[in-house]
Amino acid sequence: MTTLSGRKALITGAGSGIGRETARVLAQAGALVLVNDVSETAAHATCTAIAQAGGRAQSYTSSVADPDAVRRLFEQFDAEGNAPDILVNNAGVSGNGPTLELDDANWDRVISINLNGPFYCSREAGLRMRAAGGGAIVNIGSIYSTVAAPQRLSYCTTKAAIGMMTKCLALEWADFGIRVNCVAPGYVDSALTRELAATGRLDLAAVERRIPQHRLGQAEEIADAVLYLCEPRSAHITGHILAVDGGWTANGYL
Numbered sequence: 001m002t003t004l005s006g007r008k009a010l011i012t013g014a015g016s017g018i019g020r021e022t023a024r025v026l027a028q029a030g031a032l033v034l035v036n037d038v039s040e041t042a043a044h045a046t047c048t049a050i051a052q053a054g055g056r057a058q059s060y061t062s063s064v065a066d067p068d069a070v071r072r073l074f075e076q077f078d079a080e081g082n083a084p085d086i087l088v089n090n091a092g093v094s095g096n097g098p099t100l101e102l103d104d105a106n107w108d109r110v111i112s113i114n115l116n117g118p119f120y121c122s123r124e125a126g127l128r129m130r131a132a133g134g135g136a137i138v139n140i141g142s143i144y145s146t147v148a149a150p151q152r153l154s155y156c157t158t159k160a161a162i163g164m165m166t167k168c169l170a171l172e173w174a175d176f177g178i179r180v181n182c183v184a185p186g187y188v189d190s191a192l193t194r195e196l197a198a199t200g201r202l203d204l205a206a207v208e209r210r211i212p213q214h215r216l217g218q219a220e221e222i223a224d225a226v227l228y229l230c231e232p233r234s235a236h237i238t239g240h241i242l243a244v245d246g247g248w249t250a251n252g253y254l
């Protein structure tokens with residue numbers, strides 16, 4: 001399947017986990033993948049894996065939290081003739097801990113990466129997509145875009161905000177042919193989840209009991225949902241938050 005051939009897809013935080021898998025899946029669908037990550041080594045590793053599988057990818061090291069760096073990144077795309085017509089706002093970090101002990105630096109870090117980053121990238125991408133006559137943006141939200149959890153104030157706040165950003169941009173940019181959607185994963189088997197479990201900040205057994213399907217999601221299952229929302233067959237879908245969570249947010253019980 002080459003449903004994205006001729007398309008250029010920027011994926012932020014694509015050096016690891018869900019972002020890396022999304023890069024692999026979109027490249028397999030024929031897109032030229034613009035792999036962004038704050039870690040140069042991680043971004044290169046994703047590009048190497050894609051090239052070895054016969055796909056096309058280019059590596060771009062910068063932080064989505066820095067508005068000047070994001071501006072320069074898009075200017076580089078312009079200079080290379082690679083303005084993206086697909087943007088996946090994936091880069092994100094967790095923020096766990098009691099709110100009464102949350103310091104300004106930690107709060108600012110999560111807000112800058114998880115919320116400001118998608119705004120900076122969407123604004124730059126939106127300008128180019130409007131000029132090109134359309135595009136697709138997929139934000140990576142979370143179950144915490146719709147339901148809350150204790151001791152995760154900064155994370156839940158940013159993920160709820162990304163859900164609203166999705167809807168605001170979808171209706172503002174519909175006339176430009178730009179679709180904006182959100183994929184909201186539940187707990188996924190990834191480096192981020194493993195680190196939370198290893199440092200005692202997440203009880204994986206309790207999480208699996210709480211999920212109606214009783215298992216974590218796989219990064220590929222999230223990537224496949226992103227792919228669908230980038231493809232022409234989802235042309236009438238915009239402003240939507242798609243839960244890929246094994247039933248977590250449907251579950252009002254134990």
Ligand SMILES: NC(=O)c1ccc[n+]([C@@H]2O[C@H](COP(=O)([O-])OP(=O)(O)OC[C@H]3O[C@@H](n4cnc5c(N)ncnc54)[C@H](O)[C@@H]3O)[C@@H](O)[C@H]2O)c1
Nearest residue numbers: 013015016017018038063064090091092185187188190192
């Ligand atoms: N893993 C889960 O269970 C889960 C569940 C729901 C939502 N999510 C969301 O999915 C997204 C990806 O999560 P993951 O589990 O794959 O995480 P991960 O930690 O495996 O990967 C995140 C990547 O983002 C990069 N990154 C961090 N800060 C950056 C910055 N400022 N600029 C550019 N890149 C940056 C990291 O270097 C890393 O490669 C995040 O938005 C996360 O909130 C994850």
